[in-house]
Amino acid sequence: MKHYYNPMSRAISTDWMLKELDVQHEKINIDFATNENNAADFRKINPMGKLPVLVDGETVVTEVSAICAYLADKFPEKKLAPEIGSVERAAYYRYLFFTGNTIEPAFSLAACGFEHPDPVSAGWGDMPRVLATIEEMTPTTGWALGEQFTAADVVFGGLLDFSITFKWIEPSPKVAAYVERIRQRSAYKATHTAF
Template identity: 65%
Template structure:
């Protein structure tokens, strides 16, 4: 299994997932600032030329949520996803996919000084609804799905961690407390060493 990665990118989240699983994988570091053989190889498997990308045998998986969902299902014994028949599987999917589909697009526009001219027609709505969604989905205690940590915490919580770290979100006490719980995990610390050393 090959993981195409840069420590200062979203690939820190998929690296965190791999470290939570405690499995062997090949880390291929990509310098995104210049054309290297590794970057050329990445563009062959992912025309976007973006990390993370995961190659598992003949499977090529890109996008943080897709990689984390794939890995959680590949290693069910690690219990980083609810069982397929679990009543919380739908909630898990919501946490996994709201970040890339809704939260990030709206917040990326907002940080750039833009708002969609008609947010009712945009899949991500507007900033105020995104903030309300973050607040309502952030767990009061423990983890997104309750007492058991899951891939949902890496994907959803990982985004909140970045928003707090870079000052993109005026975070509530609840969000900050959740992010602090995430940052105490050993796999988080190992995957975010480059940021922690800044």
């Protein structure tokens, strides 16, 4: 497996996921300073020119949630995802998809000083609803799905961590405590050295 990466990109989360799994892979650093992410060779792999990208043989996977879900399913013995077909899988999917489809668009717009002109038509609604849902979804103790840490924590917790670090949000005590639990994981510490 090849993991295309830059520590100042969303690939920090997929790097963390790979460390949680402790699986062999080749890390390929893409240099933003030389615009390597827009080089023709890289754009053949990911036409978006974005990171992260995971290449597993002939399979190319992009997007943090997709890569984390793919890896969790590829290595089921690591128990970073609930069993396929289990009831817990529904909540797991919610954490994976809510993060990229709702939280990140809302936070990205807000960070740029924008508000969607018609929040009812936007998939993420408005900031008060997003923040209320984050508060509801954040576990008081343990992890997103209970006692077992999963890819849901890498994806959901990772974006909350990023959002706090870059001051996109002022976390509630519950969110701050959850992110602090995440920051104590050895795989997190091994991958988040730039911050």
